[in-house]
Amino acid sequence: MSKSRNNFDNIAREHSVLLNEYGRVQSRCSELVARQVDQIEILQAELTHMRAEMMRLHATVMVRDTALAYAREDLRNLQATILGLPTRVTLARRVESLTQHVQALLRERLGLHVKVQSASTVDGVASVCAEMPMDLREKSVLCVGQDEPATIVAQQAIEKAGGHFLHHDGHDGVDEAALEASLKMADMVICQTGCVSHDAYWRVQDHCKRTGKKCVLVEQTQTLHFVRTRDTII
Known part of the structure; x- marks a missing residue:
């Protein structure tokens, strides 16, 4: 009878130890799960923000491309209405080149004079x-x-x-x-x-x-x- 009682006490102590260890493991698992939930929420918030930013940038690009297309169309229409525009542009560039050449000659003349x-x-x-x-x-x-x-x-x-x-x-x-x-x-x-x-x-x-x-x-x-x-x- 005494031997059976001792066995029961040992089993009870082991059971108590196991229950305590199980409680600690369960608490640790709960903490890990809570951390992961927080991280998932943070990542989801960042993902939502990135999606919103991507949509905003996409809309900005669309607006810019549309404005650029309109500007190009306006430029083509303007060039079509102004007669001789390419010739005028060429002449303007030629005048600018000649002006620079004259300035260079004047600087050279000044140097020779000195x-x-x-x-x-x-x-x-x-x-x-x-x-x-x-x-x-x-x-x-x-x-x-x-x-x-x-x-x-x-x-x-x-x-x-x-x-x-x-x-x-x-x-x-x-x-x-x-x-x-x-x-x-x-x-x-x-x-x-x-x-x-x-x-x-x-x-x-x-x-x-x-x-x-x-x-x-x-x-x-x-x-x-x-x-x-x-x-x-x-």
């Missing part, structure tokens, strides 16, 4: 340097002007004659102190009147007038030429 002016400036300064005294040893010659080729020619001629070359751009917004210092250091001044600012030009004239220094003015009109050389600027 080159000619630069070459003339070099010739003018070279003429001035040729008339300078050959013996410039221990003398400083100041060249005022922005023309680089002419400045190089002047520098070569002055240094070849044994002089000391000085240079100042003489541009707008000139450094008054630097120009005045260069003028004081110079024994002779070459001023490119067509390549300096008005302020620098008058400062050169005033300094040479006050100090009696020799000043050579080089002026550029059609071609740059030597204007005058004198001991004092009046």
